[in-house]
Amino acid sequence: MATNFASKRLSKELSKINGQLPPGIALVKAEDFQEWLLDIKVLDQNPLYLNQTYRLKFKFSPSYPIEPPEVTFLLCADRPIPMHPHIYSNGIICLDLLGQQGWSPVQNVESICMSLQSMLTGNTKNERPEGDQQFVANNRRRPRDIDFYYHDNTV
Amino acid sequence: MKSSKEDAFDLSDSTDWLETPLPSLSSVDSALRCQVCKDYYTTPMITSCAHTFCSLCIRRCLNNDGRCPACRAQDQELKLRFNGAMEDLVEAFKKARPEIWLFANKPVEVLRAPSQSPSLKRSLDFEAVTKESPRKLRRTRSSGRNRPQERTVVVDSAEDDDDYVPEEGFVQCPVCQTSVKEDKINAHLDRNCEDQPPTRPHDKAPTRPHNKATTFGATDKPILRPERLPQLHYSMVKDNILRKKLADLGLSTGGTRQQLEKRYTEWVTLWNANCDATKPKGKGELKRELDVWERTQGSRAGSLKQDSGAQIREKDFDGQAWSSRHDDTFRQLIANARKKTPVKPTTPPEAGSGMVDLTGSPSPMKMPNQPPEEPVEAQEDMDMAYPEDFLPQTIEEFPTKQISKRRFFEESTADRSELPPSSQYLGIASDITTVRPIQP
Numbered sequence: 001m002a003t004n005f006a007s008k009r010l011s012k013e014l015s016k017i018n019g020q021l022p023p024g025i026a027l028v029k030a031e032d033f034q035e036w037l038l039d040i041k042v043l044d045q046n047p048l049y050l051n052q053t054y055r056l057k058f059k060f061s062p063s064y065p066i067e068p069p070e071v072t073f074l075l076c077a078d079r080p081i082p083m084h085p086h087i088y089s090n091g092i093i094c095l096d097l098l099g100q101q102g103w104s105p106v107q108n109v110e111s112i113c114m115s116l117q118s119m120l121t122g123n124t125k126n127e128r129p130e131g132d133q134q135f136v137a138n139n140r141r142r143p144r145d146i147d148f149y150y151h152d153n154t155v
Numbered sequence: 156m157k158s159s160k161e162d163a164f165d166l167s168d169s170t171d172w173l174e175t176p177l178p179s180l181s182s183v184d185s186a187l188r189c190q191v192c193k194d195y196y197t198t199p200m201i202t203s204c205a206h207t208f209c210s211l212c213i214r215r216c217l218n219n220d221g222r223c224p225a226c227r228a229q230d231q232e233l234k235l236r237f238n239g240a241m242e243d244l245v246e247a248f249k250k251a252r253p254e255i256w257l258f259a260n261k262p263v264e265v266l267r268a269p270s271q272s273p274s275l276k277r278s279l280d281f282e283a284v285t286k287e288s289p290r291k292l293r294r295t296r297s298s299g300r301n302r303p304q305e306r307t308v309v310v311d312s313a314e315d316d317d318d319y320v321p322e323e324g325f326v327q328c329p330v331c332q333t334s335v336k337e338d339k340i341n342a343h344l345d346r347n348c349e350d351q352p353p354t355r356p357h358d359k360a361p362t363r364p365h366n367k368a369t370t371f372g373a374t375d376k377p378i379l380r381p382e383r384l385p386q387l388h389y390s391m392v393k394d395n396i397l398r399k400k401l402a403d404l405g406l407s408t409g410g411t412r413q414q415l416e417k418r419y420t421e422w423v424t425l426w427n428a429n430c431d432a433t434k435p436k437g438k439g440e441l442k443r444e445l446d447v448w449e450r451t452q453g454s455r456a457g458s459l460k461q462d463s464g465a466q467i468r469e470k471d472f473d474g475q476a477w478s479s480r481h482d483d484t485f486r487q488l489i490a491n492a493r494k495k496t497p498v499k500p501t502t503p504p505e506a507g508s509g510m511v512d513l514t515g516s517p518s519p520m521k522m523p524n525q526p527p528e529e530p531v532e533a534q535e536d537m538d539m540a541y542p543e544d545f546l547p548q549t550i551e552e553f554p555t556k557q558i559s560k561r562r563f564f565e566e567s568t569a570d571r572s573e574l575p576p577s578s579q580y581l582g583i584a585s586d587i588t589t590v591r592p593i594q595p
Binding site for chain 1: 166168170173190191192193194212215216219220222224225227447448451452
């Protein structure tokens with residue numbers, strides 16, 4: 001059976017993740033090399049995210065890591081979508097790291113989780129992005145096809 | 156894809172060392188791995204920004220966005236240079252790894268045993284290591300070059316000129332000091348020693364002239380260095396020429412234009428990466444690799460771009476400049492769209508009412524409870540397809556809009572009277588009305 005480079009690389013990442021992960025990151029499900037679920041927590045005392053756990057869904061294309069994975073927050077019973085001016089209420093994340101432009105193949109699942117952790121940690125605004133309602137109601141595209149306009153360099 | 160898990164089971168990772176008594180080896184191990192594939196470097200190439208990646212990995216990355224994965228600096232495939240020292244290092248470490256691993260995972264008491272004269276133990280270990288490692292290195296390098304003689308490994312050749320005994324059937328060239336098959340020595344000298352592989356063949360690898368296929372391992376079977384292939388500017392290549400190029404390479408010419416381009420790109424990438432390798436693979440093996448790629452990526456090749464304009468856009472596309480440059484056009488489009496909007500919601504009912512007026516057919520409509528949204532599209536279809544008396548359905552539900560409706564109706568009937576029913580105008584009108592249910 002053919003092994004493509006995405007599976008190879010993901011299997012390496014998986015074995016590493018199974019070994020150990022940075023604090024606040026936990027693997028929930030990784031049964032194949034197409035979709036993984038991970039939980040992240042914000043570790044400091046930021047009141048917005050205190051005592052909350054958020055679920056992340058990673059979707060990998062066969063061109064990973066040349067192409068970025070599709071990463072969204074997943075809404076579950078006890079897993080809300082974190083409040084952030086760059087996270088839409090349907091879980092889509094506007095982060096240049098996850099777009100074609102900001103992505104680099106040296107990034108990995110672990111580094112993405114850590115970036116998201118720090119993106120939450122640094123946030124003080126309890127708000128959704130501008131036009132959240134409209135976007136959530138109308139968006140039928142997949143995150144990788146959306147042209148985000150990255151304007152906020154403070155994140 | 157699950158089955159691929161099984162055959163990818165060489166899952167060694169730099170973090171493996173952390174649980175052993177030699178955790179510091181973790182950083183050594185990690186420094187010998189490519190950041191893209193997380194595996195030990197295969198044919199390491201160094202970029203102009205001095206980062207090293209596997210040849211295949213960096214070529215794929217540069218094909219994708221033309222930037223170094225580590226620092227995002229722009230770079231080109233042409234500027235890649237072989238990092239021979241890194242390859243030697245990787246080969247040496249890979250060979251030594253099992254031994255070190257065994258050593259690191261020895262039962263702890265052997266290592267710790269304090270009573271067993273630790274100094275002796277250490278000196279023994281030290282001796283073993285010093286004895287072992289240089290020999291390893293040599294073997295690795297020479298086997299890496301696929302050359303039977305150890306000669307190239309020795310850096311300072313003058314030192315052992317005297318005691319150097321060439322292998323049987325070989326003589327030492329008096330000019331370049333390398334050993335050459337006895338029956339080839341004269342030819343070798345005639346060519347000014349040029350058929351001899353350089354001591355560090357890789358220094359020349361990327362700049363080697365294409366027409367002169369250098370031979371490696373001159374003593375036994377010569378390996379032909381393949382020529383590098385240029386990437387194509389696909390926008391300048393027509394379909395049939397691309398097909399012909401693929402056919403000339405012995406590759407499949409099936410699939411969409413997209414797939415053809417991707418296949419050609421991947422082939423060139425595989426091929427050029429193979430040209431960098433110390434021991435290039437045969438074409439057959441490359442074709443198998445392309446086949447694997449095709450099966451795991453190819454199906455996606457077709458679907459990748461059809462759905463998004465974003466893929467086609469350049470990476471450095473300046474959206475702001477674009478939008479300011481075309482601001483007027485956008486404004487006009489918006490204005491045009493606005494002009495039409497008040498008309499939109501009214502079209503269907505008013506078309507109905509108009510029909511009623513014209514034909515004088517019995518008073519319309521009687522479904523006051525009907526939700527206003529849902530019938531619109533169906534009704535519009537009917538408008539196109541059926542005679543007038545089918546239409547009047549929802550007039551009463553929009554009493555306040557009657558006036559504007561009527562006005563539009565008059566225009567539209569005027570148009571209708573002038574134009575055949577199949578005219579473009581009707582087509583546009585129907586488009587507008589079918590859009591309507593989406594409007595809030």
